[in-house]
Structure formats: structure tokens, C-alpha cells
Amino acid sequence: DAGVTQSPTHLIKTRGQHVTLRCSPISGHKSVSWYQQVLGQGPQFIFQYYEKEERGRGNFPDRFSARQFPNYSSELNVNALLLGDSALYLCASSLLAGNQPQHFGDGTRLSIL
Amino acid sequence: QKEVEQDPGPLSVPEGAIVSLNCTYSNSAFQYFMWYRQYSRKGPELLMYTYSSGNKEDGRFTAQVDKSSKYISLFIRDSQPSDSATYLCAMTSGSSGNTPLVFGKGTRLSVIA
Numbered sequence: 228d229a230g231v232t233q234s235p236t237h238l239i240k241t242r243g244q245h246v247t248l249r250c251s252p253i254s255g256h257k258s259v260s261w262y263q264q265v266l267g268q269g270p271q272f273i274f275q276y277y278e279k280e281e282r283g284r285g286n287f288p289d290r291f292s293a294r295q296f297p298n299y300s301s302e303l304n305v306n307a308l309l310l311g312d313s314a315l316y317l318c319a320s321s322l323l324a325g326n327q328p329q330h331f332g333d334g335t336r337l338s339i340l
Numbered sequence: 341q342k343e344v345e346q347d348p349g350p351l352s353v354p355e356g357a358i359v360s361l362n363c364t365y366s367n368s369a370f371q372y373f374m375w376y377r378q379y380s381r382k383g384p385e386l387l388m389y390t391y392s393s394g395n396k397e398d399g400r401f402t403a404q405v406d407k408s409s410k411y412i413s414l415f416i417r418d419s420q421p422s423d424s425a426t427y428l429c430a431m432t433s434g435s436s437g438n439t440p441l442v443f444g445k446g447t448r449l450s451v452i453a
Contacts, residue, residue, distance in 0.1 A: 231383075260440065260441075262441075267348070267445070268445055268446075269344075269346075269428050269430075269443030269444050269445050269446050270384070270428075270441070270443050271443075272440035272441065272442070275439070275440060282439075283439070283440055285440060317383055317384070319441075324439060325434060325439055327439075328374065328386055328389045329386070329441060330386060331376070331383035331384045331385070331386075332383050333381075333382050333383040334383050336381075
């Protein structure tokens, strides 16, 4: 079975631009979460979606937004990119929300010039 | 004080050694504890998933949770060069709804042949 898939794998943008990252969860998983991982740090929670509804938001500015589609795939959007947004963006899926183990994709590496 | 503390290492051991990795945490609401392994340029891979206090063994890996001390450990027996990676501890309260994982910084492990 396919794991969590993310696209694109790498992206280079300039300050002020907008970016959309995509995630397809493991088949049958209904919850998707997004994390940001800066070099040398653990992942930081951005959003969790379950059944197309936002279930949680981390301490990130409103420039960050996300949505989940009827097929449970998800998009993360970041507006007005800053140099500090350079990071690995990880998507994780789980069967349900709640105390379910989360499985991660390999992420999208975003570089801001 | 960060919610989850993890010594970033690096930790270097000879092949065959027993490796001990540890995290401490401050939030007594955490009930679900995970260890992830992350290879360079890859997403975190779930190794162990445990609930509350106690031990769990899976092959060469043993996870221990001591909620009274707010301390979790991962032991790797007969370590192999292929175990060289960054090990991330993660935890969550697991309540229904918003259940973000809170990660440590990760410990970088090198197993030398």
C-alpha cells in the first residue's frame, strides 16, 4: 500500500510569493496534519484536519492556511513568503483524529530566496 | 522550559552496542508516546507507539515510559550501521479532536562499523 505522498518534493520561491503544498493520505485515513520542520529541530504542528474540518491550529500566522478535500487529500497554502518559512513541510495521516498513530510523508523542502 | 526536552547529541556508538535515547516532558496530560526515526532527507518513520506507563518491545527496540518521572526512553539492542539516523520522541494527550504531536529536537545517532 502507498504511504503518505507529498508534492512537490522540492520548491524554490522568493520572498512575497505564494506556495501550495499537497498531500495524499494513506488509503482509508481520514485525518491529515501538517508540520513544519526547521533544520536541526523537531517538527512543529501547523494544522490538523479531520473529515474536512479544521480540528486544530498551531502557533503560526494567518499567512498559513489549509483545507481538506472530500477524498481526504489536503493542501497547505502559505502567502507572503518570508525567508524564515524555509523548512521541510511534513504531512501526516491517521485513521481518525484522537489517539491514533500518525504516519508521515517525506515532506516538501521549501527554500525561500 | 520546553514541553519536551531531548538531548540533540550527536551520539556515536560502535556496532553491536546498546543505545539509550531519552526524553523528558513537562505536560502531565501527555498519555501517548512515540518514537520516530528520520533518515536524512526523509520523513519521520514511526518506530514505537505506547500508551501510559510501562514497557513495549519490538524486535531490537524497547520503549519505556515512566509517567511519574515524566521520562521516556528508547533502547536499541545490537545496534547496526543502518540504525544511524535522527531519533525523535513525540507525545500527545490523545484526547478526541485536536491531538497535535509535540516533538523533541531529535537525537542524531551514528553507529560505527
